[in-house]
Structure formats: structure tokens, C-alpha cells
Amino acid sequence: MTNFDSAWSDFWSEGNLSSLNTTFDDGYDGSIKQMWNDSFVKLDDNARLLDLCSGNGSILKLAIEFCQTNEKSLELNGIEAAKVSESTIQELKESHQGIFNFYSETKVEKFVSEKQYSLVTSQYGIEYTDWSETLPLVANLLKQDGEAAFFIHTDSSIVYNIAQDELVQFEKIMSLKFFVALKKLVREMGDLTRPEDVEKLKQSKKADKYRNDVNEILAQLQELAGAYQNANIIYNCFELVNAIMKDKKQESAKDKEVFIKKTQQQLEHNAQRLQNMVDSTLTRMQREEFINMAKSAGLELTFSQDVLEKGFVVGHQLKFNKS
Numbered sequence: 628m629t630n631f632d633s634a635w636s637d638f639w640s641e642g643n644l645s646s647l648n649t650t651f652d653d654g655y656d657g658s659i660k661q662m663w664n665d666s667f668v669k670l671d672d673n674a675r676l677l678d679l680c681s682g683n684g685s686i687l688k689l690a691i692e693f694c695q696t697n698e699k700s701l702e703l704n705g706i707e708a709a710k711v712s713e714s715t716i717q718e719l720k721e722s723h724q725g726i727f728n729f730y731s732e733t734k735v736e737k738f739v740s741e742k743q744y745s746l747v748t749s750q751y752g753i754e755y756t757d758w759s760e761t762l763p764l765v766a767n768l769l770k771q772d773g774e775a776a777f778f779i780h781t782d783s784s785i786v787y788n789i790a791q792d793e794l795v796q797f798e799k800i801m802s803l804k805f806f807v808a809l810k811k812l813v814r815e816m817g818d819l820t821r822p823e824d825v826e827k828l829k830q831s832k833k834a835d836k837y838r839n840d841v842n843e844i845l846a847q848l849q850e851l852a853g854a855y856q857n858a859n860i861i862y863n864c865f866e867l868v869n870a871i872m873k874d875k876k877q878e879s880a881k882d883k884e885v886f887i888k889k890t891q892q893q894l895e896h897n898a899q900r901l902q903n904m905v906d907s908t909l910t911r912m913q914r915e916e917f918i919n920m921a922k923s924a925g926l927e928l929t930f931s932q933d934v935l936e937k938g939f940v941v942g943h944q945l946k947f948n949k950s
């Protein structure tokens with residue numbers, strides 16, 4: 628498993644429904660939902676849908692809702708490289724009336740199927756894969772009159788801009804050695820269960836120094852936070868210090884350290900996912916390359932448009948027919 632796979636596995640196992648969990652915490656909505664419904668509505672009853680890079684099945688969830696609202700039956704299939712939340716996928720399966728297959732820990736490049744599909748979808752997904760393998764595979768898996776509909780990351784989107792800002796914040800936190808400084812302070816503070824522990828701490832010059840180090844780092848982070856509309860990554864650090872000094876004050880130094888390490892790991896995984904996304908985001912020229920490669924694989928472009936949510940570009944939609 629690569630770092631990226633395990634970062635995604637951790638994220639999906641937490642039960643997140645979408646990769647943009649701060650914007651769409653209960654699954655996708657608005658123009659994204661509408662865009663997918665426009666694809667589902669063209670499908671005949673019992674048509675087969677294959678969703679690539681499914682995460683916790685957010686597109687399949689939309690398809691299930693669509694089937695329920697429109698009394699339609701579709702065969703739903705999803706593929707995802709990472710480990711996903713079994714309970715989330717099980718819930719989806721149980722809520723669907725028709726056939727439902729989910730292939731987790733399966734790379735699209737390795738997917739083998741005898742079946743052909745009327746609709747192949749991918750949301751913020753296919754751009755992460757090896758196009759030289761996945762585009763010919765999509766062309767092979769599509770029925771002659773089928774459609775491939777991809778919603779991909781574009782460098783003009785707000786999602787991309789926020790990810791870049793968050794990565795700068797993350798780099799700053801790491802370069803200032805925030806976690807190292809906080810761990811040193813917690814170790815020096817020791818357990819604070821008895822009144823004499825607190826007295827001892829008051830006399831400790833080392834603790835004073837480490838406290839100053841942490842405060843200086845927080846001051847620098849506070850200054851940086853002012854430059855961003857979304858400074859969530861930095862605010863994680865403030866929340867962590869707050870938790871250690873207040874809510875968890877009575878806990879042992881060891882437990883506090885475990886908590887710091889866990890928070891650090893979550894932040895590192897978050898940064899790995901953001902980096903993975905930034906690296907996979909397509910510029911206009913890369914999109915042209917993708918379209919040309921699809922053409923060589925036997926897919927003809929029928930639609931290409933930015934998708935907006937509340938006035939902001941959130942991605943680019945591409946649709947292909949089999950040529």
C-alpha cells in the first residue's frame with residue numbers, strides 16, 4: 628500500500644461520505660447532484676453503471692437516491708483502490724433494490740470484467756489513475772451506445788486553491804516543528820495529578836522555555852492564519868494546545884503525548900491526500916492531453932464544461948461516447 632492509499636483508507640474508514648467532507652459533509656448536493664442525475668436519467672431500466680475511484684460510494688449513493696425517487700432499477704458497481712468503510716458500503720447495498728457490487732482495494736488498472744456498462748462514471752477519480760491504462764479499459768467496458776462521464780479536478784477550481792493554501796499551512800506547521808515543541812513541553816510538564824506536581828512545574832525553567840517556544844510558534848501561525856480565508860489546518864494546532872492544556876489537563880503525560888501523535892498523524896494523512904489531489908489536478912493543457920488520449924483509446928468527446936457551485940468552479944465535466 629502506498630502512502631496515498633493508506634491516507635485514503637484512513638479517511639474513508641472514518642466514514643466520510645465525500646472527499647470534500649467540509650463542503651459536502653452529507654454527500655454531494657447542488658449542481659454536482661444535478662449533473663449526475665442528468666446522466667442517470669438517460670439510462671434504461673436495469674442498465675449497468677460502473678463508478679471508478681468510488682471512495683465511500685458517494686456517486687453510487689446519488690444513483691440509489693435517483694432510483695428510489697424515479698422508481699428505476701439500475702445495476703450499480705464501484706471500484707476503489709483504498710480500503711473503505713465496510714459499514715457505509717453495506718448500508719448502501721442494503722438501501723438499493725437492485726444489484727450492487729463494490730470492489731474495494733482494487734485498482735481500476737487491474738479491474739477485469741466480462742460485462743459491458745451503459746454508464747462509466749468517475750468523480751475526482753480517473754485523473755488520479757494511469758490514463759494510458761484506464762482510458763482504453765473504459766472504452767472496452769463501455770457498451771456501444773454507452774457514455775463515460777467524468778468530473779475532474781481543474782486548476783481553476785476553488786477546491787484546488789483551498790488545497791494549495793492548506794498545504795502551505797501544513798508545511799509551515801512542520802517547518803516550525805510545532806509538534807516537536809509541544810511534545811517536549813508535555814514531557815517536561817509530566818503528570819499533574821498531585822498539588823506538588825503543579826508546584827514543581829512552577830519552578831521548572833525548562834518548562835518555561837518550552838512553553839515560550841510553543842507560544843512563539845503559535846504566534847507565527849496566528850499571523851499566517853490571517854492571510855487565509857480558510858485557515859482550518861492552522862486552527863487544528865490551536866485546538867490541540869487547548870485540548871492538552873484544558874480538557875486533557877488531568878490526563879497523564881504519556882496519554883497526552885499519544886493524543887498529540889494521533890493528531891499529527893491525521894494532519895500528515897490529510898496533507899498526503901491534499902498533495903495527491905494537487906498532483907492529480909489537470910491544467911487546461913493536461914485536460915487536452917487527457918481528451919486526446921481518450922480519443923486514441925476510442926472515446927469521442929461530446930461535452931466539456933466547468934461546473935460551478937455557489938458561484939465557484941468546483942471541477943470540470945467531460946463526457947465521451949464510444950467512437
Ligand SMILES: C[S@@+](CC[C@H](N)C(=O)[O-])C[C@H]1O[C@@H](n2cnc3c(N)ncnc32)[C@H](O)[C@@H]1O
Pocket residue numbers: 632635644645646647679680681682683684685686706707708709733734735736749750751752755756757
Ligand atoms: C478524491 S477521491 C474521490 C472519491 C469519490 N469519487 C468521491 O467523489 O467522493 C479519489 C479516490 O480515488 C482513489 N484512487 C486513486 N487512484 C486509484 C486507482 N488507480 N484505482 C482505484 N481508485 C483509485 C483514491 O483512493 C481515492 O479514494
